[in-house]
Amino acid sequence: MLIHKMRLDEYMAVLDVNSGAVHLVDDVIYDLLDVFDGTNDDEAIAALQTSYPEKDLREALEELHQLQAEGLLFSPEFEVPQTFAETPILKSLCLHIAHDCNLRCGYCFAGTGDFGGYRAMMSKETAEKAVEFAIAGSKMRHNLELDLFGGEPLMNPEVVKHVINYVRRREFETGKNIKLTLTTNGTLLNDDIIQFLNDNRVMLVLSLDGKKETHDNMRPFPNKTGSYDAAVRGFKKVIESRNGKNYYLRGTYTHFNPHFAEDTLDMTKIGKELSVEPVVGIDEPYVLTEADLPVLYEEYDKLARAYLQKRREGDAFDFFHFNVALDNGPCVAKRLAGCGAGHEYFAITPEGDIYPCHQFVGREEYKLGTLETGVVKPDLVQKFRHTHVMTKTECSTCWARFFCSGGCHANADLINGDISKPYQYGCKLQKKRLECAIVLQAILAAEAQEGKDMRPEITNFKYEVEHK
Helix, strand or coil: CCEEEEEECCEEEEEECCCCCEEEECHHHHHHCCCCCCCCHHHHHHHHCCCCCHHHHHHHHHHHHHHHHCCCCCCCCCCCCCCCCCCCCCCEEEEECEECCCCCCCCCCCHHHCCCCCCEECCHHHHHHHHHHHHHHCCCCCEEEEEEECCCHHHCHHHHHHHHHHHHHHHHHHCCEEEEEEEECCCCCCHHHHHHHHHCCEEEEEECCCCHHHHHHHCECCCCCECHHHHHHHHHHHHHHCCCCCEEEEEEECCCCCCHHHHHHHHCCCCCEEEEEECCCCCCCCCCCHHHHHHHHHHHHHHHHHHHHHHHCCCCCEEHHHCCCCCCCCCHHHHHHCCCECCCEEEECCCCEEECCHHHCCCHHHCCEECCCEECCHHHHHHHHCCCCCCCCCCCCCCCHHHHCCCCHHHHHHHHCCCCCCCHHHHHHHHHHHHHHHHHHHHHHHHHHHCCCCCCCCCCCEECCCCC
């Protein structure tokens, strides 16, 4: 597939898949590209001559040929560099500080914290060994990311503080730049821990599912009472304490709340940095269905309209999945491989076991080794490293392949039992939100360049993606 058309209301855009160029277009060009393949001018004119004057069609075709000449339309496949041949360098590590949680979320992939095993806490010694494993694995790489995860990591607060202090000391000693992230449900945040996290520049992922009713339905305490009030109390305090920076409110939508745009917009009352994901599961009442898809597609459109309107009104919010880079974006390696699970990114359990990522924990066939033995399954590491969009049959011809990175390996394994076979339901949603994101970013870029709202007149603005 060489091009892909997309639209949001009156806005129409065309992606040239291989060059990455995005063009905002008018009706004539949008319709022409249903027929025109770069060579068949007469056929394209004949097909649309009852809809548009021939003069307009020929002028549009002249513009399209000019884009072709510039390599920005119907561009050929490019040779994928041998990015994945070398030995992997570790870029990110997830430390499971606590395999326990004080909530009992209905959709939790971690089994409410125990990951299918038993409830456990990481020790200070294991945390230090994990940090040293990350530093050694990152070799000469300057930047390194460490995620503090659970369960609920703040159920093990002394180890959270210990490992953060240890990281900051080792960061100074090694000359590395180590980014720390902590994921929390917010109910255990207090003044002391907030100040400590702020002082140590810890990015926060704050779990919130939208409105109180939606959140409480899926995220209760063990006694069945809702956690919304306690979570929001902590979230408001920590967001205000860091001046609205260095956090994400991260939600999950399910079959019980497919109209998630309203929930997402309600989250802007708490914070402006948002990420909302579809639930993934098998044979559970909360799992999204095929019948939900039309609703979900329209919800992304609703959210995109609100995103654009709020930005124009000076009340912008940030939605993670609308943040696609249309200029000098991620390099080809990142576009192809995504998060790097299993070769550049690993997860460490409280016992010191090594897995490809946090979602693989508990799937014993994917255990890669321990902190004592190191990685002992290099063949499995190489399998992850070479399973990317250009080696997945279903991904290699998809228009979204240079944006989606082939989807989540853990979801593919959960649904299909094969990391090389993408989770198709997730693909459908990924492509829809990508369409919204690409159109939005092209509109905003065009408006920034033109210095005006683009609604009155849309021209063939092009915004190019560079494959590094």
